Amino acid sequence: MTETSGRPRWRPLLTATAVTLTMLLAGAAACGPKGNAPKTVDDLFKKTDVYGQPKIKIGVAEDQPLMGQIVNGRFEGFDIEIARYLAESLGFKGDSRIEWVPLQTEDRENALVSGQVHLVVASYSMTPDREKEIDFAGPYFATKQELLIRTTDRDKIRNLNDLAQPGRETCVVGGSTGERQFTDRALKVYPAATNRECLERLLSGKSHAYSTDETILAGYLSEHPKDLFIVDVPIGANERLGVGVSKQDPELRDLVAFFLRKSYDTGRTTSTSPWLAAYRRTLGPWLGDDTTQPPIDAPDLVDYDEKAPKP
Amino acid sequence: MTVAGEPGPPPPRKRNPWRAGQGFWTVAVGVPAVFSVMRLWIEAGGELQTTLLLVANVGPINLMAALFTTATRLVTTGLVAVFALGAVLAVSTAGWPRRRPLFARWYAMSPPWFLAAVFAIALATWQILYLPLLVVAAVAVFQRELAAVEWPRWRWAATIAVALAGYGWLIAPTVLQAWRAGELFAVALLVVPPVLALGVSGPLPRWLVLPAAALAQPGIAVVLLIAAVPVVLTPVLPMTVTTVTTQAGVPEEVRGHVISTDDVNTVILQERGGVRYIDNDDIAARVLCPTSEELVRYRLRVRDFHVEDSLLGALGRRVRPMAPVSAVCRIPT
Numbered sequence: 325m326t327e328t329s330g331r332p333r334w335r336p337l338l339t340a341t342a343v344t345l346t347m348l349l350a351g352a353a354a355c356g357p358k359g360n361a362p363k364t365v366d367d368l369f370k371k372t373d374v375y376g377q378p379k380i381k382i383g384v385a386e387d388q389p390l391m392g393q394i395v396n397g398r399f400e401g402f403d404i405e406i407a408r409y410l411a412e413s414l415g416f417k418g419d420s421r422i423e424w425v426p427l428q429t430e431d432r433e434n435a436l437v438s439g440q441v442h443l444v445v446a447s448y449s450m451t452p453d454r455e456k457e458i459d460f461a462g463p464y465f466a467t468k469q470e471l472l473i474r475t476t477d478r479d480k481i482r483n484l485n486d487l488a489q490p491g492r493e494t495c496v497v498g499g500s501t502g503e504r505q506f507t508d509r510a511l512k513v514y515p516a517a518t519n520r521e522c523l524e525r526l527l528s529g530k531s532h533a534y535s536t537d538e539t540i541l542a543g544y545l546s547e548h549p550k551d552l553f554i555v556d557v558p559i560g561a562n563e564r565l566g567v568g569v570s571k572q573d574p575e576l577r578d579l580v581a582f583f584l585r586k587s588y589d590t591g592r593t594t595s596t597s598p599w600l601a602a603y604r605r606t607l608g609p610w611l612g613d614d615t616t617q618p619p620i621d622a623p624d625l626v627d628y629d630e631k632a633p634k635p
Numbered sequence: 636m637t638v639a640g641e642p643g644p645p646p647p648r649k650r651n652p653w654r655a656g657q658g659f660w661t662v663a664v665g666v667p668a669v670f671s672v673m674r675l676w677i678e679a680g681g682e683l684q685t686t687l688l689l690v691a692n693v694g695p696i697n698l699m700a701a702l703f704t705t706a707t708r709l710v711t712t713g714l715v716a717v718f719a720l721g722a723v724l725a726v727s728t729a730g731w732p733r734r735r736p737l738f739a740r741w742y743a744m745s746p747p748w749f750l751a752a753v754f755a756i757a758l759a760t761w762q763i764l765y766l767p768l769l770v771v772a773a774v775a776v777f778q779r780e781l782a783a784v785e786w787p788r789w790r791w792a793a794t795i796a797v798a799l800a801g802y803g804w805l806i807a808p809t810v811l812q813a814w815r816a817g818e819l820f821a822v823a824l825l826v827v828p829p830v831l832a833l834g835v836s837g838p839l840p841r842w843l844v845l846p847a848a849a850l851a852q853p854g855i856a857v858v859l860l861i862a863a864v865p866v867v868l869t870p871v872l873p874m875t876v877t878t879v880t881t882q883a884g885v886p887e888e889v890r891g892h893v894i895s896t897d898d899v900n901t902v903i904l905q906e907r908g909g910v911r912y913i914d915n916d917d918i919a920a921r922v923l924c925p926t927s928e929e930l931v932r933y934r935l936r937v938r939d940f941h942v943e944d945s946l947l948g949a950l951g952r953r954v955r956p957m958a959p960v961s962a963v964c965r966i967p968t
Contacts, residue, residue, distance in 0.1 A: 347851060350858070351854075353765055362932075413962060414965065626931055631944050
């Protein structure tokens with residue numbers, strides 16, 4: 325390797341070049357390249373409106389069993405579990421750090437635009453119309469619109485055509501995406517203010533059917549398993565539920581998407597994740613175990629667990 | 636002075652063969668001690684009373700262990716740099732009648748076991764991204780031993796070809812990933828050193844030896860000083876966030892380093908400065924938190940080992956794969 329006898333005359337020059345280049349490379353490494361660093365979770369978090377706030381304000385539904393409702397003074401449901409996971413990921417651990425803001429369906433956009441809430445996690449369908457006013461992070465759930473009827477009507481109402489008969493009325497929540505599916509088919513609808521109003525109209529016999537996302541219907545079915553029945557008919561396309569965020573806070577939207585994506589990745593590789601845990605505790609027993617978190621586009625951010633082995 | 640009162644010639648300067656060795660060990664022992672004190676001083680935010688509080692509560696064993704954990708990389712980098720340059724200078728000045736450069740003398744007097752130990756520790760503790768540079772240094776330092784291996788030329792060529800092919804297989808996906816991400820410096824760090832290793836052994840041109848020694852020796856010292864700054868700034872105590880209950884009912888988070896705990900109080904050196912004495916009864920929770928310096932610069936992996944991990948760290952992550960970060964750590968305090 326290094327015997328000096330019989331060496332070509334250019335060999336010392338090669339050594340000098342190699343030593344010089346090594347020292348330059350090592351010197352540059354010691355000083356450390358600073359530019360072009362990847363975006364971190366902390367970078368984005370410091371730019372959000374929630375940074376430095378004592379509590380995060382989250383808009384939720386309070387009348388949707390299995391999704392978002394108050395039980396014994398405490399919010400419970402799938403949306404609530406997802407909201408708690410997102411809040412905790414953002415540094416707001418525990419309900420003492422969360423201000424739950426009950427919202428009606430038609431108030432959700434206004435609450436975000438006016439700054440009343442930072443996030444809305446309330447069975448919020450991602451639609452182009454809404455995306456003109458607010459941003460969505462998601463989807464975190466893919467659901468479809470179905471029909472809820474009284475068990476006694478099982479033989480009478482089997483599809484949408486059965487609702488076209490005179491005198492039959494379907495209740496929908498005003499302003500919800502489901503309303504248009506019925507008005508477009510010239511079916512008689514009753515636009516209620518809340519989901520609970522629709523349920524009461526259905527139970528009392530004023531409405532013959534109640535249509536909305538299967539997640540909400542599953543909640544009411546869980547409350548009245550003997551009196552109600554879900555008709556599995558296709559109504560429109562699948563609904564994608566997302567987390568609503570103000571357009572003024574794109575960093576918060578990116579962070580929420582990042583944490584939802586993190587849950588999705590964990591669930592795919594380990595068969596357990598915050599999303600799966602929330603689903604199994606709430607919707608799972610009523611919708612079945614075959615539902616999984618839908619894939620989601622999210623920014624690639626660096627966090628403190630970056631060096632951990634990839635599962 | 637002579638008896639006659641006339642000035643005589645100055646006494647000859649003693650040339651103690653151990654002098655260079657003494658210098659080396661003085662540096663090896665003295666630098667960590669000085670570093671430890673400097674770190675406590677900086678940790679205290681420059682406040683005398685806080686420094687004294689830290690000195691009173693941080694034991695010398697803890698301090699040295701913390702220093703070893705955080706400064707091993709710097710120390711081995713310094714030693715490897717000194718020995719690599721020393722080896723090149725030693726080979727270049729073999730048979731010189733005059734005094735050889737300092738690094739060459741340090742290299743010459745270091746036993747092979749010591750050199751091997753330094754390289755073994757460096758291999759375990761350096762970031763994976765910089766390990767290719769260690770290969771160049773190893774070839775330079777152990778060139779005497781390599782030269783003693785009397786292999787035919789074809790056997791050397793075959794061994795080097797196999798080694799390069801194996802290295803290429805190991806890092807090819809990472810290099811491709813780095814190239815696509817535009818991380819050209821990372822590409823250079825992975826690709827260039829093995830090529831340089833082929834040419835680094837052997838003497839320098841005679842006319843270059845003295846200028847090289849005159850420039851490179853202080854140059855290495857300067858670069859090491861620059862690299863030492865983050866090490867001096869690294870905290871000695873772990874970062875925690877302590878949740879304290881208040882009379883208003885809203886909990887308060889105190890981010891800082893726990894200096895001591897007794898039956899009554901917990902003393903916390905706050906991240907932004909200042910010492911808090913907190914009643915133990917008011918403490919609701921405490922979590923360990925990472926600091927922003929631990930965030931990675933690259934998103935590259937060599938066979939699932941992150942390039943900014945050491946081999947030791949990467950193996951540790953296999954034992955404890957999860958590194959949960961508490962949400963409280965993100966709250967500004």
